[in-house]
Amino acid sequence: MKPILRALSAIEDVLGWLSAAAMFVIMLIVFCDVIMRYFLHSPLSWAYDLISLYLVAAVFFLSLSAAYTEGAHVNVDILQQSFPPPAIRLTELLTTAIGALVFAFITYFGALRTIDAYASRDVLSGAIPWPTWPSLALVPLGCGLMTLRLAVQFIAQLLSLVTGRDVVPVRIGHGEGEHFE
Template identity: 55%
Template sequence: MINGIIKALGTIEKIGSFIAAMFMFLIMVIVFSDVVMRYVFNRPFSWAYDLIALYLMAGVFFLILSEAYASNAHVNVDILQQKLSPVGIRLTEMVTCIIGIVVFSLIAWFGWQRTLDSYRAADVMAGAIPWPMWPSIGLVPLGAGLLTFRLALHLVGHLLSLLTGRDIIPLPTSHIASEAETFE
């Protein structure tokens, strides 16, 4: 059952990653076009910075959080884990998941509250175009919520791995590197 949930979450994360990649592509197109408009036609886009800073960069960051964690593409300080047994590594991963769940669920909750407040108040950004603020703010609870769910699944998976002796959630290969592969 947990594998089905992980697969479904992975599909959602892939969709978020695709959208983040499209946002990154849009950033490149907008920046290039803005430079051409500025230096060739002396008519830069007045909206480019606002769109990129408010929406696209937030989307790139928050829509990729959960998949980055799932694929171990995040920064990981594992110097102590290299000295631990697989059981010890799982226990430290569980502690990490618990701390992450607390932190990111709070970010998701308060982000959601802020999104609702912004929507109800019809907040807009002062600038060339009055961009509504709530879609940008809403990316925070979306990304943090997905990561919280991923962390909860990993916590359960690590616990089940300890209890059953099967790798429900496999340990990253960087955690179980041999002595010859370390910098020490």
């Protein structure tokens, strides 16, 4: 199980760096657009489309699985804080199973939409005919990795529950000394 967890973490790290690079490119484009707009009176006409179509989607979908792994998603765990570790593992089994199913559907239908957009050569109308499929491809990529992460997490929680060994640690609370009641 550890090699699978390491490989998945390595993929998440690479996509996390790509997500950070997309965020950096957004900042550079916005900076250049502001300079061009207010000082040279010639804004970058393509900036909004590039940022909104490709880069924001890349930031979100490429970091989705890594954010889950780090516990950075919203987590309503007020009841879990009072549960013993085996009960927490049971709730994690339930939520990872449901989450994996939901993200598998998103991955499947996102892939179908991406293939359709590619086959029909969908583009945005405007000064630059931006193809839509690269942006759409980020959905099944990010959600597919999230599905895989949730499936691995489900198996790891199940193994931890059955064997009594911590394959993955139990997350209790938000941090050292933090409890919300």
